[in-house]
Amino acid sequence: xxxxxxxxxxxxxxxxxxxxxxxxxxxxxxxxxxxxxxxxxxxxxxxxxxxxxxxxxxxxxxxxxxxxxxxxxxxxxxxxxxxxxxxxxxxxxxxxxxxxxxxxxxxxxxxxxxxxxxxxxxxxxxxxxxxxxxxxxxxxxxxxxxxxxxxxxxxxxxxxxxxxxxxxxxxxxxxxxxxxxxxxxxxxxxxxxxxxxxxxxxxxxxxxxxxxxxxxxxxxxxxxxxxxxxxxxxxxxxxxxxxxxxxxxxxxxxxxxxxxxx
Amino acid sequence: xxxxxxxxxxxxxxxxxxxxxxxxxxxxxxxxxxxxxxxxxxxxxxxxxxxxxxxxxxxxxxxxxxxxxxxxxxxxxxxxxxxxxxxxxxxxxxxxxxxxxxxxxxxxxxxxxxxxxxxxxxxxxxxxxxxxxxxxxxxxxxxxxxxxxxxxxxxxxxxxxxxxxxxxxxxxxxxxxxxxxxxxxxxxxxxxxxxxxxxxxxxxxxxxxxxxxxxxxxxxxxxxxxxxxxxxxxxxxxxxxxxxxxxxxxxxxxxxxxxx
Numbered sequence: 001x002x003x004x005x006x007x008x009x010x011x012x013x014x015x016x017x018x019x020x021x022x023x024x025x026x027x028x029x030x031x032x033x034x035x036x037x038x039x040x041x042x043x044x045x046x047x048x049x050x051x052x053x054x055x056x057x058x059x060x061x062x063x064x065x066x067x068x069x070x071x072x073x074x075x076x077x078x079x080x081x082x083x084x085x086x087x088x089x090x091x092x093x094x095x096x097x098x099x100x101x102x103x104x105x106x107x108x109x110x111x112x113x114x115x116x117x118x119x120x121x122x123x124x125x126x127x128x129x130x131x132x133x134x135x136x137x138x139x140x141x142x143x144x145x146x147x148x149x150x151x152x153x154x155x156x157x158x159x160x161x162x163x164x165x166x167x168x169x170x171x172x173x174x175x176x177x178x179x180x181x182x183x184x185x186x187x188x189x190x191x192x193x194x195x196x197x198x199x200x201x202x203x204x205x206x207x208x209x210x211x212x213x214x215x216x217x218x219x220x221x222x223x224x225x226x227x228x229x230x231x232x233x234x235x236x237x238x239x240x241x242x243x244x245x246x247x248x249x250x251x252x253x254x255x256x257x258x259x260x261x262x
Numbered sequence: 263x264x265x266x267x268x269x270x271x272x273x274x275x276x277x278x279x280x281x282x283x284x285x286x287x288x289x290x291x292x293x294x295x296x297x298x299x300x301x302x303x304x305x306x307x308x309x310x311x312x313x314x315x316x317x318x319x320x321x322x323x324x325x326x327x328x329x330x331x332x333x334x335x336x337x338x339x340x341x342x343x344x345x346x347x348x349x350x351x352x353x354x355x356x357x358x359x360x361x362x363x364x365x366x367x368x369x370x371x372x373x374x375x376x377x378x379x380x381x382x383x384x385x386x387x388x389x390x391x392x393x394x395x396x397x398x399x400x401x402x403x404x405x406x407x408x409x410x411x412x413x414x415x416x417x418x419x420x421x422x423x424x425x426x427x428x429x430x431x432x433x434x435x436x437x438x439x440x441x442x443x444x445x446x447x448x449x450x451x452x453x454x455x456x457x458x459x460x461x462x463x464x465x466x467x468x469x470x471x472x473x474x475x476x477x478x479x480x481x482x483x484x485x486x487x488x489x490x491x492x493x494x495x496x497x498x499x500x501x502x503x504x505x506x507x508x509x510x511x512x513x514x515x516x517x518x519x520x521x522x
Contacts, residue, residue: 062423079427085420089442091519098438131520157427212412
């Protein structure tokens with residue numbers, strides 16, 4: 001409740017409190033609590049099948065909350081999914097402009113904005129008229145990112161968005177996001193299984209254990225994102241991996257799977 | 263609107279690409295002529311005899327009347343199948359039970375040969391337009407229905423989630439997500455159904471009406487006028503090719519560019 005008080009002064013926030021979720025008889029999420037404030041980044045790490053995507057969908061209003069509470073006070077939000085999810089019958093440019101169209105931005109204006117964002121993410125003019133079938137996996141992912149970022153949302157939901165990208169582009173995108181977090185007060189709520197990614201971007205890392213999904217550890221990283229260098233990230237990861245609880249979260253799942261397989 | 267100008271712009275280039283097709287058609291004519299030289303004109307009239315007969319037929323008002331009647335019947339049957347099949351197929355596709363239950367029925371309808379439907383139609387409707395149109399509908403409807411059903415069943419939850427994540431308004435979801443997806447399934451089905459309508463209409467007419475191309479074909483058969491019969495076949499093929507390659511194919515090329 002102390003946290004709630006600090007966020008009452010009109011700055012937007014995303015808050016989940018006592019959030020449970022079940023699909024039929026299986027409990028997916030158990031008592032999830034966190035607050036994401038403006039200009040902050042929270043990442044969820046944990047074994048796959050641990051309800052990470054369900055949590056993201058509940059927070060992003062793609063799933064109805066049945067038990068508990070999600071308060072979203074951000075004015076605008078956007079999603080980038082693990083798979084690009086482009087509309088195959090629209091060109092790259094039209095796909096990027098799709099999000100603007102949904103917001104009612106006029107055609108010429110949205111095409112201009114979409115093209116600008118596409119160039120920013122390293123797409124070239126010839127790519128813009130191509131259909132998704134003619135784009136490589138990395139380019140499709142850029143288009144999907146551009147579609148989300150072109151809205152300049154206050155809150156960005158990311159579902160393992162970097163997994164299909166090569167290292168160069170991954171870095172570029174991450175620094176773009178860090179710049180927006182620092183300068184434009186962008187907030188990010190994102191899922192990853194890559195600890196390095198989590199340490200690079202997050203103010204707070206939530207470790208989600210599976211069956212049922214519950215937060216078993218919260219790690220705060222105080223250092224400013226733009227000042228985190230390779231060494232700092234390595235050191236943080238080592239610290240995380242030295243934590244028996246985190247080992248257990250990931251290993252327990254590994255053992256379970258081995259049992260299931262045998 | 264853009265799509266229409268594109269279709270028109272691409273049209274000359276598209277026509278030009280037809281040379282290969284024309285060359286192979288001429289080869290076909292050569293083989294046909296060879297068949298005539300071997301079997302004689304009574305069995306297989308030569309292309310020349312056929313086209314002369316065709317030319318003579320084309321001078322008569324009767325032929326154009328027959329063509330008009332046949333085209334009208336085919337189009338009525340096709341349109342009814344199109345509207346009913348698209349609507350019911352999409353509706354059924356939205357319900358698991360309905361799509362499961364409709365499949366065997368459709369297979370059953372498609373399994374009955376059109377010729378059997380004509381006999382039934384004759385018993386039910388007599389020698390009339392209705393018999394022909396009914397047969398066309400029963401042959402073309404299942405094709406459209408299955409296309410629409412599959413389209414509706416494969417609407418992806420993922421793309422829907424994506425659209426929802428941007429709070430896409432309903433009308434835009436319809437025009438930008440649902441409709442293009444449905445169209446990509448339904449349009450090829452429409453084309454097959456049109457081809458089917460055209461074939462079945464002639465067959466139905468042959469057996470059940472006193473007018474139309476099919477009836478003329480029956481007359482040519484009874485007179486043993488093989489040149490006239492071939493001429494009528496040529497007319498039917500030409501009409502189908504005109505519809506298919508001058509109308510449908512250019513549209514298909516434009517609207518399905520995104521397909522791999």
